[in-house]
Amino acid sequence: MSSIDVLSVTKLSPFYEAHLRQHFALHDRLHESDPAAFAKIAPQIRAIAASGESKVSAELMAKLPALEIISVFGVGYDGIDTQAAKARGVMVTHTPNVLNDDVADLAMGLMLAAARQLPAADRYVKDGKWPNGPMPLARKVSGARLGIVGMGRIGQAIAARAQAFGMHIAYTARSAKADIAHRYVATPTALAAESDYLVVITPGGAGTRKLINAAVLAALGTKGILVNVARGSVVDEAALIEALQNGVIGGAGLDVFENEPNVPEALRQMPHVVLAPHIGSATTNTRQAMGDLAFNNMHHHFSGKAVLTPVPECAPKG
Ligand code: NAP
Secondary structure (H helix, E strand, O other), rough: OOOOOEEEEEOHHHHHHHHHHHHHHEEEHHHHHHHHHHHHHHEEEEEEEEOOOOEEEEHHHHHHOOOEEEEEOOOOOEEOHHHHHHOHHHHOOOOOOOOOHHHHHHHHHHHHHHHHHHHHHHHHOOOOOOOOOOOOOOOOOOOEEEEEEEEOHHHHHHHHHHHOOOEEEEOOOOOOOOOOOOOOOOHHHHHHHHOOOOEEOOOOOOOHOOOOOOOHHHHHOOEEEEEEEHHHEEOOHHHHOOOOOOOOEEEEOOOOEEOOEEHHHHHOOOOOEEEOOOOOOHHHHHHHHHHHHHHHHHHHHHOOOOOOOOOHHHOOOO
């Protein structure tokens, strides 16, 4: 297979890149670094290796007449033009399930960190302020009301953890799930109105752009805490900053942002906001599992076997 040409469109995780280099001829972001060399090799490129944050446009695909598969290292694939891929008969795969635990762990971690002010508590002790008196009191998580926006694979893993915290769980999604015992609420605004904590875990893309807007934040209320581990695009970031500045909501825990890796100065200055640099799946164990799965999808395809985890748009019917 070392004769099969693969274009990577992002700086890949070493767990994915090492596999690819062993088995394929990998052209690392050649379309950006050397357009002339890319133009020569483009007719031979049969696969694209991407990450969950990569953009693969119809325009790029049009330059690759031999393209057969796009294997995404990540579960989210909102940057891939799946319509164009499907129209061309190009398979798109992703890495669902193997990262559920990590992302759910981080959601709980951000919720606890924001509610119990863990970063501030850490600074309090390290800065030697403790001898001068105790920290201000924080908010309780156990037993509180949790709203989950998006009750898919990761949303369900968050619910399982929250249940162990004795939280009262409700959720919204595009439709109610017959196999989920938690209560379905039709809209994010209605869900926010009855939640102390609102955790967002939908896909990104056009269908969820700014789903969490000023109205949802107003409904969450002055004591409410928003946690976003989905995509930056799902939350109206300007509305969120305004809501945090004006005390419309109580705080936030954010792993994802509209314009990563750039995070607005206003958010970086806020004491009642806990920030993380998009680390939902960023453990060695999980990145290894994602690398294995992303590679195996591509390897299966070129071995004439069915891919393991196609995105729903490319999955065989029935
Ligand atoms: P999933 O199983 O496909 O679940 C997605 C859920 O979102 C479903 O319940 C779906 O509802 C709901 N949803 C979709 N569009 C919606 C809308 N417009 N309004 C309300 N709910 C909507 O996906 P997953 O595996 O749980 O992953 C979810 C997302 O997490 C990924 O796509 C990715 O963006 C993000 N993620 C982030 C990180 C990180 O590092 N922070 C890591 C991994 C994943 P229906 O079932 O009714 O359609």
